[in-house]
Amino acid sequence: xxxxxxxxxxxxxxxxxxxxxxxxxxxxxxxxxxxxxxxxxxxxxxxxxxxxxxxxxxxxxxxxxxxxxxxxxxxxxxxxxxxxxxxxxxxxxxxxxxxxxxxxxxxxxxxxxxxxxxxxxxxxxxxxxxxxxxxxxxxxxxxxxxxxxxxxxxxxxxxxxxxxxxxxxxxxxxxxxxxxxxxxxxxxxxxxxxxxxxxxxxxxxxxxxxxxxxxxxxxxxxxxxxxxxxxxxxxxxxxxxxxxxxxxxxxxxxxxxxxxxxxxxxxxxxxxxxxxxxxxxxxxxxxxxxxxxxxxxxxxxxxxxxxxxxxxxxxxxxxxxxxxxxxxxxxxxxxxxxxxxxxxxxxxxxxxxxxxxxxxxxxxxxxxxxxxxxxxxxxxxxxxxxxxxxxxxxxxxxxxxxxxxxxxxxxxxxxxxxxxxxxxxxxxxxxxxxxxxxxxxxxxxxxxxxxxxxxxxxxxxxxxxxxxxxxxxxxxxxxxxxxxxxxxxx
Ligand SMILES: [Zn+2]
Numbered sequence: 001x002x003x004x005x006x007x008x009x010x011x012x013x014x015x016x017x018x019x020x021x022x023x024x025x026x027x028x029x030x031x032x033x034x035x036x037x038x039x040x041x042x043x044x045x046x047x048x049x050x051x052x053x054x055x056x057x058x059x060x061x062x063x064x065x066x067x068x069x070x071x072x073x074x075x076x077x078x079x080x081x082x083x084x085x086x087x088x089x090x091x092x093x094x095x096x097x098x099x100x101x102x103x104x105x106x107x108x109x110x111x112x113x114x115x116x117x118x119x120x121x122x123x124x125x126x127x128x129x130x131x132x133x134x135x136x137x138x139x140x141x142x143x144x145x146x147x148x149x150x151x152x153x154x155x156x157x158x159x160x161x162x163x164x165x166x167x168x169x170x171x172x173x174x175x176x177x178x179x180x181x182x183x184x185x186x187x188x189x190x191x192x193x194x195x196x197x198x199x200x201x202x203x204x205x206x207x208x209x210x211x212x213x214x215x216x217x218x219x220x221x222x223x224x225x226x227x228x229x230x231x232x233x234x235x236x237x238x239x240x241x242x243x244x245x246x247x248x249x250x251x252x253x254x255x256x257x258x259x260x261x262x263x264x265x266x267x268x269x270x271x272x273x274x275x276x277x278x279x280x281x282x283x284x285x286x287x288x289x290x291x292x293x294x295x296x297x298x299x300x301x302x303x304x305x306x307x308x309x310x311x312x313x314x315x316x317x318x319x320x321x322x323x324x325x326x327x328x329x330x331x332x333x334x335x336x337x338x339x340x341x342x343x344x345x346x347x348x349x350x351x352x353x354x355x356x357x358x359x360x361x362x363x364x365x366x367x368x369x370x371x372x373x374x375x376x377x378x379x380x381x382x383x384x385x386x387x388x389x390x391x392x393x394x395x396x397x398x399x400x401x402x403x404x405x406x407x408x409x410x411x412x413x414x415x416x417x418x419x420x421x422x423x424x425x426x427x428x429x430x431x432x433x434x435x436x437x438x439x440x441x442x443x444x445x446x447x448x449x450x451x452x453x454x455x456x457x458x459x460x461x462x463x464x465x466x467x468x469x470x471x472x473x474x475x476x477x478x479x480x481x482x483x484x485x486x487x488x489x490x
Contacts, residue, residue: 076334165190282344296341296375449465
């Protein structure tokens with residue numbers, strides 16, 4: 001008899017926990033299935049819409065986009081993470097570009113040519129306002145590095161002239177010697193160096209729409225396509241490809257173009273040196289009294305390239321990543337499933353200006369770094385059919401949660417890589433979190449379905465693949481939950 005009662009009690013206890021587990025699983029699936037591609041695409045359309053004007057960090061339109069994200073957090077019950085505030089502010093100078101301006105070029109012989117926007121050129125995001133004309137001088141990477149025995153300016157006189165310059169540094173291999181070149185890798189260094197040598201203006205080769213520069217008094221610049229550079233070189237009897245090859249061999253192929261080759265650059269801008277921008281920070285507090293002091297961070301940059309004669313909507317880069325994060329945040333906030341560890345959602349500002357938001361966060365973290373279990377950064381997660389997780393292989397105990405989420409529920413092609421030491425200048429928000437000692441993953445979509453219009457006015461919601469965005473949000477939801485509940489992590 002005694003035995004029978006004991007057995008009965010055991011059965012009751014078992015079925016109680018069993019039904020609890022079933023409820024929990026049902027709730028997990030409810031949260032999972034609440035994530036919808038339609039809704040996530042709508043987030044991306046909202047963030048890419050004209051009213052936010054390309055989300056230039058520091059601009060009023062960026063701050064409005066940040067406020068819209070906060071309104072969503074509030075609606076769903078994601079809590080403010082910064083002492084009662086959803087914002088984490090930091091200084092962020094920027095320039096307002098009012099029009100595409102103009103670039104004209106006079107060849108050795110024949111008519112002056114007006115370059116076409118946006119095919120041939122982009123205006124400079126931080127150009128001074130005004131107009132400059134002058135002769136042309138090629139200055140390679142525009143670097144003066146006496147300690148490395150390297151000077152792109154050593155054989156040329158650029159005083160009062162317009163320099164043609166390349167981005168990047170003489171080394172392209174990711175090896176240890178690269179770190180010596182890091183200080184010279186920044187656009188803003190190159191611009192200052194050009195001004196120091198007396199240049200009046202700049203034609204930067206390669207159409208990079210990037211506010212990652214500096215506004216210098218009276219220094220007017222624009223970006224030109226490689227095809228236009230080709231043409232200007234040919235007019236001087238030079239082959240652009242040959243010159244590029246010499247540059248890569250550190251032969252300093254700088255030269256002055258012919259006397260009759262001139263250009264005029266015009267820009268209409270206004271500089272705001274004292275502006276500020278922000279990260280948006282939202283929190284799902286952990287449910288476990290001990291573990292809630294530890295955090296899992298999910299982040300992605302909210303800012304874009306802004307307006308450069310046309311709006312650069314930044315749909316893939318990075319309205320997509322932010323929308324995926326919002327999709328996951330909503331699922332967490334509206335579900336009964338409560339993670340043991342806390343989850344911090346951070347929508348970063350100033351990425352395009354030079355990783356300002358991630359720099360500010362890692363210098364002013366809301367949770368101690370040693371209590372930060374991991375960070376996953378989303379940048380351009382919305383065009384393709386598969387996933388790539390960089391650094392995944394370096395942290396197998398964290399990565400397994402994402403892998404099993406994918407294997408059990410999503411069935412996407414998912415590859416991962418080992419962490420590689422980055423010797424050049426940090427190029428992504430992820431690298432700053434990594435440098436702060438936080439295990440960090442970068443998530444991308446691969447096997448793109450649509451053309452990738454990187455930093456291009458055609459980066460609109462039409463190039464997004466909503467199905468993979470839904471799965472990215474689901475991957476975050478399940479993967480993060482797995483990490484947040486894993487008591488075995490050290
Ligand atoms: Zn990006």
